[in-house]
Amino acid sequence: MLRFPEHQVAGHKAIEGKLGPLIDDYGNFYKPLQSKGRGSNEVACYKFFNSDPRVPNNISQRYIPNFHGTKVLNASDGSGLHPHLVLEDVVSCYSNPSVIDVKIGSRTWYPESSDAYVSKCLKKDRESSSITLGFRISGLKFVSCSLKENDSLSWQPDKEFLQNLSAEDVKLVLSKFVSCNFSSNDDAVSLRPDRAFVNEVFGGSNGILEQLLELKQWFEVQTIYHFYSSSVLMVCDRESVMNGKSSGGVVKLIDFAHVVDAKGSIDHNFLGGLCSLIKFISDILDSPLDYENNCIFNGNGTEDEQ
Ligand SMILES: Nc1ncnc2c1ncn2[C@@H]1O[C@H](COP(=O)(O)OP(=O)(O)OP(=O)(O)O)[C@@H](O)[C@H]1O
Numbered sequence: 376m377l378r379f380p381e382h383q384v385a386g387h388k389a390i391e392g393k394l395g396p397l398i399d400d401y402g403n404f405y406k407p408l409q410s411k412g413r414g415s416n417e418v419a420c421y422k423f424f425n426s427d428p429r430v431p432n433n434i435s436q437r438y439i440p441n442f443h444g445t446k447v448l449n450a451s452d453g454s455g456l457h458p459h460l461v462l463e464d465v466v467s468c469y470s471n472p473s474v475i476d477v478k479i480g481s482r483t484w485y486p487e488s489s490d491a492y493v494s495k496c497l498k499k500d501r502e503s504s505s506i507t508l509g510f511r512i513s514g515l516k517f518v519s520c521s522l523k524e525n526d527s528l529s530w531q532p533d534k535e536f537l538q539n540l541s542a543e544d545v546k547l548v549l550s551k552f553v554s555c556n557f558s559s560n561d562d563a564v565s566l567r568p569d570r571a572f573v574n575e576v577f578g579g580s581n582g583i584l585e586q587l588l589e590l591k592q593w594f595e596v597q598t599i600y601h602f603y604s605s606s607v608l609m610v611c612d613r614e615s616v617m618n619g620k621s622s623g624g625v626v627k628l629i630d631f632a633h634v635v636d637a638k639g640s641i642d643h644n645f646l647g648g649l650c651s652l653i654k655f656i657s658d659i660l661d662s663p664l665d666y667e668n669n670c671i672f673n674g675n676g677t678e679d680e681q
């Protein structure tokens with residue numbers, strides 16, 4: 376039985392009669408091929424990552440979701456049969472994952488985009504943290520550890536909220552990804568993050584920071600593709616970490632609709648954004664309390680002095 380992916384945090388969604396991804400009980404994530412060549416571009420990329428020896432094994436096996444070809448399925452929008460990419464559902468092995476989708480790059484439009492497309496992307500890049508930080512948080516769903524009755528267990532702010540985050544807000548949101556101390560939607564933006572899992576999830580030899588650094592090493596040399604508008608998806612499951620079942624978090628590279636031929640040059644746009652994200656995560660690991668002592672998040676994308 377196919378269903379809407381309950382842990383999907385960004386992108387086109389299979390809700391309100393729209394075309395979006397579906398999942399099954401066997402760990403598959405079915406992403407509909409998008410129109411205007413985006414779907415076929417993505418299929419070509421996944422095929423390439425699966426088979427081309429120029430992509431090192433540590434990159435293709437660890438950071439790219441497994442690809443199982445394409446399958447024609449009934450589309451979520453009721454329009455009939457539609458081809459879908461069959462991907463590994465990278466959150467299927469977790470019961471309550473926290474997920475954050477970070478769109479990398481200060482520029483999300485690809486070369487040869489139409490003027491209208493450039494304007495659309497540039498507007499979003501300017502309004503969000505993309506231009507200033509080299510990345511933006513496209514979506515998230517964080518699960519708290521609260522076992523109190525009536526407490527909401529997850530925080531999934533809307534798109535408008537995420538679109539307006541300052542650098543400090545981004546730091547706080549990333550801190551919340553590794554924290555335990557929020558229990559309702561409102562608390563989620565007003566409490567100081569306790570960073571209960573910062574070392575387990577961001578730190579350590581298997582943690583997210585190390586994974587991002589490994590990805591960065593590849594981007595420092597790869598001249599095959601430029602990844603416009605692609606995301607780094609970061610996942611952690613607090614229960615598994617607490618029970619010692621899983622170490623750290625998981626990093627995956629997703630969304631290859633606008634990946635283009637690099638023509639032999641480094642992808643500075645992606646590399647720059649990745650370095651910036653790495654810096655944010657290193658800072659959170661290295662100086663856990665420096666900014667939390669000075670401000671709290673008031674939920675409006677601004678800070679209040681304490
Ligand atoms: N392989 C996967 N396993 C689990 N979840 C996934 C996977 N791929 C994508 N997702 C979920 O779906 C969301 C959207 O993915 P993706 O960016 O590929 O879609 P999109 O519709 O192309 O996005 P956009 O509208 O930004 O172009 C991600 O934020 C993530 O929550």
Ligand SMILES: O=P(O)(O)O[C@@H]1[C@@H](O)[C@H](OP(=O)(O)O)[C@@H](OP(=O)(O)O)[C@H](O)[C@H]1OP(=O)(O)O
Nearest residue numbers: 385386387409413478483499513534604632633
């Ligand atoms: O609707 P489209 O043409 O698929 O374009 C989507 C766009 O609608 C979507 O924005 P929003 O409507 O959700 O605000 C973009 O998401 P971001 O806000 O994360 O940029 C998609 O990236 C667009 O897809 P594409 O970039 O392939 O044109």
